[in-house]
Amino acid sequence: MKAVVCTETRLEFGDVPAPVPARDQVLIDVSRCGICGSDLHARVHADEMAELAAETGYRDFMRSHQRVVLGHEFSGTVAGYGPGCRKRWPVGTAVVEWHAVRKGDVGKRRNAVVIGCGPIGLAVITMLKATGVRTVVAADFSTRRRELARQCGADVVVDPAAASPWTSYPRRRETTSITDVLGLGLDTMEKLRRIPRLPWWHAFALADTVGATPSGPVVFECVGMPGVIDGILAGAPLRSRVVVVGVCMETDTFRPALAVNKEIELRFAVAYDPREFRDTLHMLADGKVDPTPLITGTVGLPGVESAFAALGDPEVHAKILIDPEISTASL
Known part of the structure; x- marks a missing residue:
């Protein structure tokens, strides 16, 4: 053969x-x-x-x-x-690139930012929209791939040479500094303490459970080149979640203190499991994914x-x- x-x-x-x-x-x-x-x-x-x-x-x-x-x-x-x-x-x-999207656990309340619109990034965009994510931002230097990102359903498409993906979408529930987060927490605590028979810490726990606390977007790194992760940590808002999908074959460095000071989660994704394979087949068969x-x-x-x-x-x-x-x- x-x-x-x-x-x-x-x-x-x-x-x-x-x-x-x-x-x-x-x-x-x-x-x-x-x-x-x-x-x-x-x-x-x-x-x-x-x-x-x-x-x-x-x-x-x-x-x-x-x-x-x-x-x-x-x-x-x-x-x-x-x-x-x-x-x-x-x-x-x-x-x-259903596995990576599940790893991201975006939900309906957070925005998603996809850095890199090659085949992996385009598949991530497609799956994000298929699962109901409200706002998906796509960033790529290539004119062709930005157009493909639009076809895959991206709501906002950015040329990072001309505009920042971090300021290109409505930033609801996002804060700009850790002092703002602490100040918001203290102010909220004081207001809740004035409500009779309502333990303020229970309200905080409920807010965490339903995703009502300040948080940044879920960012999908789909480039796989040295320096990209550090650039994302520098630019992403506080309390973002970063899912690394792109495979970098070279030694890379980033500044952990950036992630610590911004409370950024860093996750890595590879391949898929049988359930995700099955789910993807059904999405294709049902026409939810094109x-x-x-x-x-x-x-x-x-x-x-x-x-x-x-x-x-x-x-x-x-x-x-x-x-x-x-x-x-x-x-």
Whole structure:
């Protein structure tokens, strides 16, 4: 069968043995496969990614000297089963950045700010709007990607070279300094103490429970370049929550004191779990999520190398799909 093999940073189009499903495995006839940002990273940084994976307990990540067929963003039809499969779908059955959005836990009362509108950022925007977030701000230097962000549902789109994403939306329930937060707390306590038989600390606890205390937006870092996290900590309002989705392959630094003084939460997200996969499928099937603005091109296997190169220009493409049944070699 035909495939594209990655080895020593090269992409080679040619023949490989047809896969045979082992025990408890399903064979899928791939109809489309997306090129992921991690594929771009793995081509160049496989050994560094393998070392990082080993530090977190996974020791089977590809190495640069190995011959590996990339591609994990696939959809297709069931073509066969290995021995031991207990539950079987009929052969021919169709199968198909929700995790990060759940990590962010934005809710209906907070704003969301997405920094970086590549494929990950665009998917985050799509999911935020699908889950009912009222105001989503998107920031990117690329004109093309700002337009795609609008198509994905962003309410406010900002060129950070011309305007700050932190001042581009209504900042309800946000404060500008820690002294303002402390002053508000003391003033509120004094007012509540005048109400008979109402313990003021119970009111504070209730406000925390319903999300009525001052808080900043939930920020999604979808760039993955050195300096971006520190820039977000410097610019984000007090009590923001930052979810790091972009994968930075270089050593980075940031100033923890910024996060401490602003009481900023910092969370990291990767991959997804079975429930999130199931939820995403249902959102697609129910029409709650439209992924078409993300897809900006399709090539056949002979065009994979040109697609990798094209994804280096943010003004042209976001997500490129591979169709194994066509021979298109250029976009």
